[in-house]
Amino acid sequence: MFTIFTHGIKRIVTIGLFVFLLAIIPAAQSKTITLAAxxxxxxxxxxxxxxxxxxxxxxxxxANVGINVDYHFVPWARALDMAKKGAVEGTFLWYKTPERMPFFYFSDEPLVKFSVVFFHHKDLKFNWESLDDLTEYKIGAPIGSYVSTKFAEYEKNGVLNIQRFPSDLILFKMLIKNRIDIFPQDIIVGYQELNNHFSDIAKQYITNHPKPLTQRDAYLLISKSNPKNKKLMAMFNKGFSELKQSGEYSQLFKTAIKNSNKKFDISSQRELYTRVLTENPSVNSPKE
Incomplete structure (x- = not known):
């Protein structure tokens, strides 16, 4: 009788241990990566x-493919350098350029499309059709930022008067004080920064030209320094595709539009602002 009882206890303990192991194995197998931005x-x-x-x-x-993500916040140039050297697995919100291709795997699809416009002081009667129309203006841009291939070429050759500064906030302050004439920035980011960091009075001085300077796709970059990262990018592509097919991606942007409508007062630019957000879920192919 005692032998039967003991055998029963051992069986219960064995089953319990098996169930416990089943519970902890998925957690142990889950991988955590770090992305810099x-x-x-x-x-x-x-x-x-x-x-x-x-x-x-x-x-x-x-998460769709069982991977956790930690985020490491550093200046953009350092984020790219850390990912390039393999100090972190990757970084994100970067354009696809020939200079970056040898060092990074790019996601199959862009994460988002940026619509860059020129912000300017409302007192400036500003209009433009091509970059050749901008030679008379003082143009501000953040240090290290990339606007477009032609913009970079014109800056390098001195065709345009481009002054670089450490941050967007400094550039907006200079716009308000008329120390620069125009400032290229993503329309969504620009108005977010204005609303978060400037007074209502200061914001009244700033507007933007409706013509986009560029509309380009931004990607997730995973470092090629580790050969295993090729599989990591393939897993992300799978998870991202599932996210879009499920409708979660579109819902995230709809929520962003709803929240932004509570914060922003951009009058005539509302249509462009909302269209930029609305169109992002359907972005499929990279553009120059």
């Missing part, structure tokens, strides 16, 4: 729990 509201935001709309997109896409 800088604050760029509303796309990336260190202070928010989900770290901004694009960080949330990336987190959910990787």
């Amino acid at each position: 800088d604050n760029w509201e509303p796309y990336v935001l260190k202070e928010e729990q989900e770290h901004g709309i694009i960080s949330e997109v990336i987190t959910r896409a990787f």
Whole structure:
């Protein structure tokens, strides 16, 4: 009788241990990677729990394939350098350029499309059709930022008067004080920064030209320094595709539009602003 009882106890313990192992094995197998980026509201935001709309997109896409994501916040140039050297697995919100191709795997689909416009002081009667129309203007741009191939070429050759400064906030302050004439920036980021960091009076001085300077796709970059990262990118592509097919991706952007409508007062630019957000879920192919 005692032998039967003991055998029963052992069986229960064995079953319990088996169930426990089944519970912990998935957790042990889950992988955590680190991506580097800088604050760029509303796309990336260190202070928010989900770290901004694009960080949330990336987190959910990787979660679909059992991978956790930690975010490391550093200046953009350092984020790219860290990923290039393999100090982190990757970085995101970068254009696809020939200079970056040897060092990174790019996601199959872009994370988002940027629509860059020229912000300017309302007192400036500003209009343009091509970059050749801008030779008379003082143009401000953040240090290290890439606007377009032709913009970079004109800057290098001195065709345009481009002055570089450490941050967007400094550039907006200079616009308000008429120390620069125009400033190229993503329309969503620009108005987010104005509303978060400037007074209502200061914001009244700034507007933007409706013609986009460029509309380009931004990608997730995974470092080629580790051969295993090729599989990591393939897993992200799978998770991202599932996220779009499920409708989660579109819903995230719809929520962003709803939240932005509560914050922003951009009058005549509302149509462009909303269209940029609305069109992003259907972006499929890279554009120059």
